[in-house]
Amino acid sequence: LPNKLPTIGTSIFTRMTQLAQQTEALNLSQGFPDFDSPPQLLEALKGYTSQGFQQYALMQGLPALREQVALTIQQRYGWLPDTATEVAITPGATAAIFCVIQALVQAGDEVIVFDPCYDSYDPATRLAGGMCIHVPLQSDFSIDWQRFKAAISDKTRLVIINFPHNPSGAVITLQDLKTLYDIIEPYNILVLSDEVYEYLVFDGLMHASVLGLPELAARSFMIGSFGKTFHVTGWKTGYVVAAPELMQAFLKVHQYVNFCGVTPIQHALADFMQQHPEHINQLASFYQAKRDLFCQLLQPSAFKLLPSRGTYFQLLDYSAIRNDLDDVQMSQWLVHEHGIASIPISVFYEKPVEGQRLIRLCFAKTEATLQQAAQRLCQIA
Ligand code: PMP
Ligand code: GLN
Numbered sequence: 036l037p038n039k040l041p042t043i044g045t046s047i048f049t050r051m052t053q054l055a056q057q058t059e060a061l062n063l064s065q066g067f068p069d070f071d072s073p074p075q076l077l078e079a080l081k082g083y084t085s086q087g088f089q090q091y092a093l094m095q096g097l098p099a100l101r102e103q104v105a106l107t108i109q110q111r112y113g114w115l116p117d118t119a120t121e122v123a124i125t126p127g128a129t130a131a132i133f134c135v136i137q138a139l140v141q142a143g144d145e146v147i148v149f150d151p152c153y154d155s156y157d158p159a160t161r162l163a164g165g166m167c168i169h170v171p172l173q174s175d176f177s178i179d180w181q182r183f184k185a186a187i188s189d190k191t192r193l194v195i196i197n198f199p200h201n202p203s204g205a206v207i208t209l210q211d212l213k214t215l216y217d218i219i220e221p222y223n224i225l226v227l228s229d230e231v232y233e234y235l236v237f238d239g240l241m242h243a244s245v246l247g248l249p250e251l252a253a254r255s256f257m258i259g260s261f262g263k264t265f266h267v268t269g270w271k272t273g274y275v276v277a278a279p280e281l282m283q284a285f286l287k288v289h290q291y292v293n294f295c296g297v298t299p300i301q302h303a304l305a306d307f308m309q310q311h312p313e314h315i316n317q318l319a320s321f322y323q324a325k326r327d328l329f330c331q332l333l334q335p336s337a338f339k340l341l342p343s344r345g346t347y348f349q350l351l352d353y354s355a356i357r358n359d360l361d362d363v364q365m366s367q368w369l370v371h372e373h374g375i376a377s378i379p380i381s382v383f384y385e386k387p388v389e390g391q392r393l394i395r396l397c398f399a400k401t402e403a404t405l406q407q408a409a410q411r412l413c414q415i416a
Contacts, residue, residue: 040158047154047382051366055376061408064366064376066201066347067268068399073314076265076307083299090298094290096124096274097301103308104259104274107315112246120279123286124296128231128260128273133159134288135227135256135275136193140165144192149178151202151383153229156195165192169385176205180214187218193225198243199232199345202380202395206236206344209243216251225281226251231260231273232346234315237323240344246276253278256285261304263347264315266399270300322347322398325405329398332409337416347399350380354392356415362394369394373411 051064062069071077095101101118109115116122125131132155140146142164148156150169157167168186173179183194196215198207215226228245236242245255257276262268275285307314329349330340339352357365362379369375377394381387398405 040161043158047378051370051376051378054370058370058374058376060370060374060376061404061411062376063396063398063400063404063408064378066397066399068266068347069404070266070401072266073307073311075311076267076303079306080299080303083302088299088302092124092295092298092301094295095286096122096296097298097305099305100124100301100308101274103305104276107308108246108276111242112244114246114249116276117279121276121282123275123282123289124301125273125275125289126293126296127262127271128229128258129155130271130293131256131258131273131275131285131289132156132195132227132229134292135258135285136160136165137163137292138284138288139163139193139225141192143190145188145190147183147186147191147194149183149196150385151176151380152195153197153201154383157385167385171384171386171388172200172203172205176200176203178207178211178215180211180218183215184218187222187224191222191224193227194219195227195229196245197229197231199230199235201232201346202348202378202383203341203350204343204346204348206240207243209247212243212245212248212251216248216254219254220250224254226255228255228257230257231263233259234264234318235322235347236319236345237326238344242345252276254281256281264318265304265307270297270304272296272300272304325398325400325402328402329396329405329409332406333412336409336413338412341393347397348395349398350393350395351377351412352392353394358392362392365392366394373415375408375411 048065055062101122105116105118136159140163144165145168146160147168150171160167170182170186233242245251260273337355341350343349362381366377366379380393
């Protein structure tokens, strides 16, 4: 059997969620809410699962949903993408990322990623015949621009950034994005900006998007996910915004990988976005309240909390508890001995940081789940 991904096994998310189910632990590992989407969105979907909406959608996505995406961009970044040439809907952000990489990367090309990085970038690059150059983020999970510069070669085709950042919750500044542009400007390098947590930015900060800088936007694929924004990760619906020429390259691949997204889901999302703009406007404070509650509940624990400025993830330093365990061992110990499923972050690195003692917990949970989890975590000395 050909083995195109010899070093890749089953993803950490699948393994930890399975383990949580087997051990009946609280599952704070894989990132997903344990509550439903707003009832109006579920009602809207019900309407579209009846007759008349069960066939293929347009390859590029339902026009009404593309329009809603374009309007959110106009509101936030002051320009209106052309829905005919610059916006596409996909069955999830993961599929969008995969197609962008397949569209751009040729055998021998290099893609720069920043570790710790989301687990799909590297395998998708390998399947295209390329190779990821992993540049470590700094200890506060910001980009070291000198190291980035040094990683560029004449084979560099693409750089992938992801802010708000999974797994750390770090955010990026507009100044950093300007620096990114200045560095790549002389080269033929494009940007894939994974912004699936674009609305989950806390403490009064503004999300900095590649779409906020016209010259960077012209070179970028911005990727979003309705799953994160509307508490429907299982609906697997995402989007891409890119300049017309880039969008053309993307669509060539998308039409043969996905062809289109799911029809009734696109209708329901478009209606809901149009009728309930308050959902998006309140999302940051909704999740900030969860972060604040979780952190407050964990205050008496022996874990040290790292700052989370975005996403729905919180990093915990456990060095004061079990410094003898690496993070994979720690997550096993936590799930088996204390009924908490977490994600060890070393799996997101090409070369894990020696002595790093961090696990990731997802706080997209009800107050009751967060309280129960915190109670268990506070009992660990
Ligand atoms: N990128 C990042 C950084 C993510 O955390 C996720 C969600 N797991 C995705 C992409 C994938 O999003 P989707 O579920 O829409 O495919
Ligand atoms: N993005 C989710 C996380 O980081 C997992 C998605 C998946 O399971 N592929 O937890």
